Amino acid sequence: MPPSGAEPHADVPPASAQPHADAPPASAQPHADAPPSGAQPRSDRPLHEPDRYSTPPYGQPGPWAPAPPVQHPTTTPAQGTAVAPAVPQQQSGGGTAVPVPRPPQPAHGAPTATHGTSAAPAHGAPTATHGAPAAPAHGAPTAAHPAHPAAQGAPPVHHASAHQTPRFTPPGAPVSADPWGRYDPWAARPTGALQESGAAASGEARRRGWSRGALIGGALALALVSGGIGGAVGTYLERGGGVSEVHLPQAGKESAERAPDTVAGIAARALPSVVTLHVSGGGEGGTGTGFVLDGNGHILTNNHVVEPAGDDGRITVTFNSGDTAKAEVIGSDGGYDLAVVKVSGVHGLQPAPLGNSDNVQVGDPVVAIGAPFDLSGTVTSGIISATERPITAGGEADGTDISYVDALQTDAPINPGNSGGPLLDSRGRVIGINSAIRSAGSGSELDGGQSGSIGLGFAIPINQGKRVAEELINTGKATHPVIGVTLDMDYSGDGARVHTETGDGGSPVTPGGPGDRAGIEPGDVITEIDGQRVHSGEELIVKTRSHRPGDRLELKLLREGEERTISLVLGSSDGS
Template identity: 50%
Template sequence: MSTSNDDGTPPRPGFPPAAGAPSERGDERTGEGAGATRPVGEPETTRSVGEPGPVRPAGEHEPTRPVGGSEPSRPVSDAETTAGVEPPERPAWGAPPPPPPGGGDAGGSGGCGGWAGWGTPGEPLPDQPGDPGKKKVAGGLVAGALAAALVAGGIGGGIGYWAANDQNSDGSTPISAPENNQKIENPPGSVAAIANKALQSVVTIEARGSGGSGGTGTGFVYDRQGHILTNNHVVASAAQGGQLTATFSNGKTYDAKVVGRAQGYDVAVIKLEKAGDVKLTPLRLGDSDKVDVGDQTIAIGAPFGLSGTVTTGIISAKNRPVASSDETGSKNSYMNALQTDASINPGNSGGPLLDSAGNVIGVNSAIQTGGGGENPFGGQQGGSVGLGFAIPINQAKYVAGELIKTGEPVYAVIGVSVDNSYQGSGAKVSDEGADAVTPGGPADEAGVKPGDVITKIDDTVIDSGPTLIGQLWTHKPGEKVKLTWKSDGKTKTATVTLDARKGDS
């Protein structure tokens, strides 16, 4: 995956340092100093986004790149039904396509190994009587008309008439569908049915800074009050005096303003302005804790600016530690991501990742690419190689709620600074500086000392500083976790209550 941290500094095995952060220390209280991936929220027609930089899903060493009223705000949960939208049953996917022409025997020569059983089989064409080459022209026309009439059967005689009077000069008589055929209705729960319903609630976001820089990302309707959920890196360029617009699938465009941003979580909430004429249908939010590896997924977004693009895949992995950076490369974001092989590209950022019932289970945020190839839209920017990462919706929902209420994020911390130059397994607490362990903080009260190595949070193995931060940020302040660490060659454990850090400063 390309990153924004291409400063020429060789990355350490596991996770390289972020761009713009010369220090080798990372701080789980500030989120600075750890390796980072590139946001994928824009096709980047106005700025270069193809520079490689580091992202590290769980111990891997390859570069990655991130992929956008008066009543209280309330998102629609999986158990609810939005106005006029009935929640579909968790369905089976639609039937596979029929076999290609000529293929039908199960594994025989020229066959397709069992495709003959897919879909609804058509009626076989009757044998053509005799050899057309030995018949008179009139006889050939009669035979062709007879065959067409037999096939048409219950349809009527129109096709037979066409075959007798419109036969091609080469003797070919293709059969067209009857003119009164009806459109095939997509069954509830099919990809088409889910996509058609969800597309009306997905927007393409254009962000422009005061200097004209910016790009394109995606967002989706979070509630009926006009809040749109997206990624921080999608709107960051417009946060300070810039311009934001959101365009729906029907082509209507509305100005928007930033309600709040959480750089550490890579989550942002914007709100539509003067949008009284639009009927907002929030997407239903699912439960990302109940997602299983192998579950089917649907991603919707605007890859390379192509709005309304729908792709499908599965959940490839859960709890994948991923770090990314904003467009400046100076601030890092961390997530315990859902990994999917649904095609996600620059511009998909902030868009919804749906399950097979149409519920949002994640916010698409990052990708890992094969690196550096020329893309057809201009610039050096790689595309999807089947490794996409989404912020679990349970975490995004918590962050969005805080941003709507207060305008700023809240992070769970234990009160340590992390040494990102450490090459071993685990997250090493910095062994220098007065702030290595915050006096009176959770880690200090548990007995953690500078130079100790944290190896577990509850039952989750911690293999690096970014993994520690990402795992802590899946929790809320005030929750209790079991901390395991090594100190002076001994393994120690303690239950600590997580402290809170407000804001991104």
């Protein structure tokens, strides 16, 4: 062994023994393919296939073994992948020099082997022969080539192919921080997965990627399973007609009782008293309504309902129960448009209670019952729209049998067939007899046409109907209250004017009549009756007929521009 002062440091060869990496002298660095003379010939083929991944050997010097493929993250040079040069070893026993893999690099800060010593090998690894250099410390310059062949006793052997460029680190160059550039198989394994750039991916990002993939996969699987199940169920239901029969929800049976002041409560009490009349005779026929007055079978209705029967016609009464009976006319009056018929042999009749029409106020609720267009038992409701509404209806061409009614107006629907039916108050009491409607096409008519309701219905007040019905039942005829004057119906001024002369030359004021006794003269204009304004002759008749014969009235009249007030007692149409 040469003295220590004559041998250079193992890690840094002297300048004379370390030529430049790019241009080694011919005398110091023989070509790898041409060994020096006197040396034992060697095979040109390396002991193993070149590692195209430049993977350093495993362990300490010893026989080389093929390295497992490792992804190298750095960019591959255009001319190919470089292979690290092997470190030659001295011959053992005079044999051929055996290439020794480059030992692993010590960790940063580890002591470097001194002259004549080598780094401690791993357990079980062969020990390097004297003179083998140890790995330099981190950051120290690395020799590009092994020591001079003469100092080692054997020429160096190069294993780089003709198409590969050896990897080396120039003297003084810093050591790369890339863990793959200086690979140590015995070092701690780097954590994290390598990305394409060579950096380690964080565990959180990797877990997010796995979670996102699992979520998407689960959603797709759930969608596929749900679609399959839904399709199977739909096919089954379509072919089998459903799972079971359809049962719709419905309210249970409730009590039929209703509050007495409701429309249903009023109708329930009143319907047994209402009847439908079918009239025929003289080539005519019609349908109307009536209601029971007493237990003797008397029924009140309109005169125009029973008028087609005449003296030999037929009247059939149908009760709410469906029972029928024949009826005959007891009495009728065209001026009031009222009639009474009677059924015989019928028991258990329920009379309708009568109210007082003088108590009715505008806005009171009312219920109308009838048989419009032969629809028996039809119930409608509304309110009182007006009171003391003067109307005229019916009558012949000569002006006789005209009905003058001081009517109750209602918006309860009244249609043809309702005539003679009751108009009830909120307690189910009769306050009027439905008699007329005003239609859009023909003006006022007494249920004679087929026009429908437009919300203008008129009923005879029950106070007047009661008086007339009693007279018809008792005497077969009704009396009309009269003033005893003839009115000028063509007068266009305000008020009712007494005619100046009659057509036969007689006096327009009946001698000895109520008007004559009160001092009425021809040409007087009556403007008020009992404090109510009178605007025409029709209104004066209507207001007068709303009273009974014998009632005292107070009249205001104009005579030659002077207003006078007189008092008179009503007479009757029979002159009494």
